[in-house]
Amino acid sequence: IKGIPLDVKTSLAGLQGLSNIKFLAYVDNQITMDPPRINSRTSVNIYNPSQLTLNIGDLALEAGRDYDPQNWVGNALVKNLRLVPGDNNVITVLSVDSGSNPAAQQFLLDLNVMDILLKMWASSTATSNPALNAGLSTLRSSVLLPMFLMSVTPPAFSDVWNIKVLPTTVNDGLVEISTVFNNPFLVDMSVEGVAAQDEGSFTVYPSTADLYVGSSVYSNFLFPDDFSYALKATESKTVTFKMKLRRDIIKVERVPQVVTDWISDAADGSLAMEINWYPRIRLTGQDTFTFPLWAYSPSVFYPDHKLILKTGSDFPLIKDWFYKEFGLDGAPVAIPTPSPPPVEPVPPPSPSAVPSPSPSPSPSPSSPPSPSSPPSPATPSPSPVVSPPAVAPAA
Known part of the structure; x- marks a missing residue:
């Protein structure tokens, strides 16, 4: 799209995520006197439902209790906004006109006692890109701000x-x-x-x-x-x-x-x-x-x-x-070295019982073999008989 820095050339479906912003956590407040503003930094989630990545840059939305100038309370700024597919957790600065604006003063009072649904919309100068501003002209967004801007988040460190x-x-x-x-x-x-x-x-x-x-x-x-x-x-x-x-x-x-x-x-x-x-x-x-x-x-x-x-x-x-x-006298602390666990004695290996072959009796030289007892001839072992597998009769 000419004039809009898209990493993926597709439609502006990614901007649909700007219509539903989710509050995550409070960061800090900064107060300015000229002009009189209360600037609250918070983290929010913007979900990009498309498969495109959209480089928006600085995005400044108008903010109020409703989508009209009479309910305007200030601006919501996201710097260097780059929407990738899926969840995008970013920092936004809500700058509330705390001077002579009755709607803004009431907004600050109400935020101390209740949750507030803050409405946001894009003006003709929402970004530095005129072509992108034209695409944002119909944007209507909102975010639910919890009372005191407090939410349950992980503790900064373990106890x-x-x-x-x-x-x-x-x-x-x-x-x-x-x-x-x-x-x-x-x-x-x-x-x-x-x-x-x-x-x-x-x-x-x-x-x-x-x-x-x-x-x-x-x-x-x-x-x-x-x-x-x-x-x-x-x-x-x-x-x-x-x-x-x-x-x-x-x-x-x-x-x-x-x-x-x-x-x-x-x-x-x-x-x-x-x-x-x-x-x-x-x-x-x-x-x-x-x-x-x-x-x-x-x-x-x-x-x-x-x-x-x-x-x-x-x-x-x-x-x-x-x-x-402090230059005090005292023996250095001695940390006892833990004793190694006792070593169990290893029993000697049991001697292996290897049977000795029985010696064949040798004929005594003084006792010649008896002629009536000739040695028996060696009898060969019969060969194993292998039966052929049974063959089923042909059907």
Whole structure:
């Protein structure tokens, strides 16, 4: 079709998927004052029922409570939209006019108390391609927005983490951490470090993992600035990485008691833990990062219990690093080497009983053979008789 960048030359049947968009997950809100807008990023699913791939580019749809200017509340933008056959999970930015527009103000109020069916349509400037805009002129689309833009998605990470204190931890303060990470945004994403203090809204620095011992909490471990991993839209995977122990969480006079408490509480194989982490995340098709708080936010659904940090027999080695950092005297922690299992003695092999051939009696030289007892001639064994197969009489 002239003027429309199609990878497959066929009809515009692929655009039918734009008429039924499904809400997936909330990402973040960004507020601008000039003009006054609330920009909500969410992930949505657009199903392409055709066998074509359609490169649309940036698509901006008008949005409202109904398909008319009186109910207009803002715009819905999808950047770099490319529809492949089947499901397409993409990021959309719903920009709501929060200034003097009564319909938009009512929309924002209602979204706090109910689900809303948002209607969308294409204007003559929906894309940068006039030919494609002509094909979109009759588009009528909708998406059901859940109250608060909240939906049930996979938690960002497992509620069970594992720690390994390494033989090198005493020198560099690095411990090995592993857990299962999930994708709560349901679009391709990559974690690219942690947010700096001046990035995003309300971010805190540093990002830490905190241990609970008794009634006290200690921000023991720092997320590394270069921590990174990538996940497909519905992917989960185990990630192993290093975290740095923190020196500034304990006063020197309290180190012996606090470290002893940690080791004592970890003796049963686990400690209670929480995460206060602002990752720097890039989502597919987006030019800017998002900085979700992965701690008490809806991205993690563990409101009824703390996370679990699984510890092993190497955990007491954590004492050596703290004692070295604070210049305290103390014998290095000795981790007993597990004894190898006892080796069962292998019984000697039983001697094989090989029958000896019976010797043939030899005639005694003093006793010549009796002439009355001549040796019996050898009797040959009869040949086997093979009977021919019975032949049935001819019919």
